[in-house]
Amino acid sequence: MSEVFSVPQANDDQDPDLARARDGDDAAFTRLVGPLRGELHAHCYRMLGSPHDADDALQDALLRAWRGLRGFEGRSSLRSWLYTVATRTCLDSVTGRGRRAMPMDLGPSSEQAVLGDAPLTEVAWLAPYPDDHLERREAVELAFVAALQHLPPNQRAALLLFEVLGYSAAEIATMMDTTATSVNSALARARKVVARKVPGPTQQATLSKLGDARLREIVHGFAGALERGDAGALVALLTEDVTWSMPPLPHWYHGLDAVTDFAVKVPLSSCGSWRHRFTTANGQPAVASYLRGGGDGPFEAWSIGVLTLRGDLISEVSSFLGAGHFTRLGLPASLS
Template sequence: MTTEDAVSRGRAGDDAAFVEVVDPWRRELHAHCYRMLGSVDEADDAVQETLVRAWQAFAGFEQRSSVRTWLHRIATRVCLTAIERRGRRALPMDLGPSSERSVLGEPTTDVAWLGPYPHGTGDRRPDDRVEGRESIELAFVAALQHLPGNQRAALVLFDVLGFSAAEIADTMATTRASVNSALQRARALVREKVPEQAQQKTLRALGDARLNEIVGRYATALERGDADGLVALLTRDVTWSMPPLRHWYAGLEAVTHFLLDQPLTFAWRHRFTTANAQPAVVGYRWSADDEAFVAFVVDVLTLRGDRIAGVTAFLGPEHVAHCAMPPELPRDEPMNPRP
């Protein structure tokens, strides 16, 4: 079937034809919804709602725009409604200054936390193009969360997905002048918050072999309780945060104090993955009650040169599940080889 044939049959109520029409865009829609909402679970829900609305409205789809444009229009409106209802998502550094010493804090449940975006798990993969990977990086998505919904949508639709100002104005029921104004304000804020060099450029400069060595040394140092080996991998101004914990740490002294007081006192095993198009390590912490290494955290690593400049440790087995990793590892699980 050609696309035109599939559209015609889908408009007539053919479920299989409708799926054929929308499936090529499902992956891109999911990444779009994640950028807008900062949560894999909310992106799942938004894509589902988008497809339900599309199916309900498909009989009236007159192909005045492409299927891609039409679907993104629906998805953007779904996301804007969700943003109005819930507000923006945050990382610990958005909430207050860093802590100078390790703090035993409880999870903060009254904050909508930004979550990681697993890469390489079916429909949850962002665009494989370089610009697609850059626009899913943690710093960029975190910066988007500081924007009002209309500015967030305008920036993502124009700069990431390549829609015209006229198409965006139609999507948001506004004028092209308003879209251009929103773009200008959004770009200014994002420039302030996103490092000049994208992670993708850093990772390409390192090359796979060097990157794998760094990630492997990171996991090995944690598993062996090797503070010196771990600190040697970090920049002097390194940051370490652990949503949903409010406290975070900045600089080698504070981070080292935290590491010695907390992570390096536990037994770990690790699996390697990618999240937000950045290197990531899934951490399993030993549980005497379970007599196994239990899924605990996804560490997303931000590099500067050949050092780790930031660790965003997303606590919770749900993040590990999104990475398509097992919930636990056996007690005899060997220390992981380097990736």
């Protein structure tokens, strides 16, 4: 991929920090990019499907921007130029790493609970994302980010730059070093895939209609059923076609019978005692699950269950296993 710094951009009203940064003042550069770090990180996450990969990509992008700042000619905004750098950095990264997956991408669902399911560590799994401070939460919803992973990198970038960030096809062509015709073609193909994989309203629309009080009632009902081992209360909250997945475990379950069998045999009976905290991830309600396997020790971080709702029922549970997800979401590693 060609270096981004040949792309002419930016006019930021002769910001004195810009002049200082061009002269090698790294503190001035930090002040310039600071207000944009959050949205650039979210863009990298949407491109790569992993907060950790987004960390690496943003760090690399800002290093490229710092080194190439003298080539920033001032024909459009600094923000646009930084998005160009970040997009091209992500395109370089995703070409080498491939796409992030969910268990549904690997094979058919299991009809009964698989006991002793072992993590599949050779797969690059999609990971949840903290959504505090994000203005457009629908742009990091789990189904949308998962759908993006099925797009070729150029289509993924074009769709995000157009639909999420509002750049024109001509602007995207400059940012991606291609033609407007190619961008429009990529957009058309990408929209078909995303429309097929993300039908219906966004979670933001569903949650807005539901209201905060009812949402908390559902989430606390879900968590309480798990803590009590109450299968009936849990099932009452689920749609008939509910799915439950647990990356990095490869098996997943679809439909009320299969999900109920899994829930009864695994989290409700064979794991131990649970405690839960309400949180959010990917612009959706989530349950942080802490497990105590036995004895009187603390409850240890176990999984972040991102809930997808249809109406006032849960249509999908995506339980991301691993204490590292708790750190990312600002949650404690254990509960007493």
